Amino acid sequence: NAGVMQNPRHLVRRRGQEARLRCSPMKGHSHVYWYRQLPEEGLKFMVYLQKENIIDESGMPKERFSAEFPKEGPSILRIQQVVRGDSAAYFCASSPWEGKSSGNTIYFGEGSWLTVV
Amino acid sequence: ELKVEQNPLFLSMQEGKNYTIYCNYSTTSDRLYWYRQDPGKSLESLFVLLSNGAVKQEGRLMASLDTKARLSTLHITAAVHDLSATYFCAGGVYGGSQGNLIFGKGTKLSVKP
Numbered sequence: 001n002a003g004v005m006q007n008p009r010h011l012v013r014r015r016g017q018e019a020r021l022r023c024s025p026m027k028g029h030s031h032v033y034w035y036r037q038l039p040e041e042g043l044k045f046m047v048y049l050q051k052e053n054i055i056d057e058s059g060m061p062k063e064r065f066s067a068e069f070p071k072e073g074p075s076i077l078r079i080q081q082v083v084r085g086d087s088a089a090y091f092c093a094s095s096p097w098e099g100k101s102s103g104n105t106i107y108f109g110e111g112s113w114l115t116v117v
Numbered sequence: 118e119l120k121v122e123q124n125p126l127f128l129s130m131q132e133g134k135n136y137t138i139y140c141n142y143s144t145t146s147d148r149l150y151w152y153r154q155d156p157g158k159s160l161e162s163l164f165v166l167l168s169n170g171a172v173k174q175e176g177r178l179m180a181s182l183d184t185k186a187r188l189s190t191l192h193i194t195a196a197v198h199d200l201s202a203t204y205f206c207a208g209g210v211y212g213g214s215q216g217n218l219i220f221g222k223g224t225k226l227s228v229k230p
Binding site: 044 | 150152158159160161165205216218219220221222223
């Protein structure tokens with residue numbers, strides 16, 4: 001059973017370009033989350049999606065960042081006009097829907113490391 | 118606003134010794150997670166703690182939760198080199214969405230022979 005799959009693992013972009021990060025959740029999981037990790041920091045929640053719906057985007061920067069999880073295909077985190085401060089590791093995670101009280105494990109992918117030069 | 122603080126942030130210990138990592142959180146949280154991260158790798162789920170007094174153990178690691186003190190601990194027994202990694206605790210935002218976790222800054226553990 002494959003885990004959470006992210007690609008690309010490493011991405012280099014010049015300032016002003018666009019970055020697209022893709023995430024396929026674990027089989028049977030319909031809930032996807034994106035987190036960002038800056039060097040030597042913990043992870044920060046960005047967005048929570050279900051198929052075709054954004055459930056919670058309270059952690060998303062207001063500009064340049066967007067996320068989607070279409071009916072078919074992977075979830076995509078898109079960063080437009082990247083700046084040096086966007087350099088970070090972006091982790092995708094997924095879980096089945098069993099409710100918070102069930103103690104769902106949230107499984108993380110191996111991350112996509114974005115470097116903006 | 119939920120804040121999660123871990124201490125220590127750096128921990129160097131000898132093989133065979135015991136130690137505890139502490140995770141304090143500022144307001145009510147409905148779930149507490151512990152994760153392990155090796156350099157350049159993903160986060161591996163260790164424990165999910167839901168209720169006051171919850172204790173879970175896996176190998177040399179044991180996690181507990183005291184919701185009244187807003188404290189979780191990760192206890193390491195007889196450390197071995199393979200446990201060297203960064204350990205994160207994360208709290209679920211009470212009333213927040215399922216995946217909205219607030220992470221601590223991590224405790225970088227180095228186990229030396």
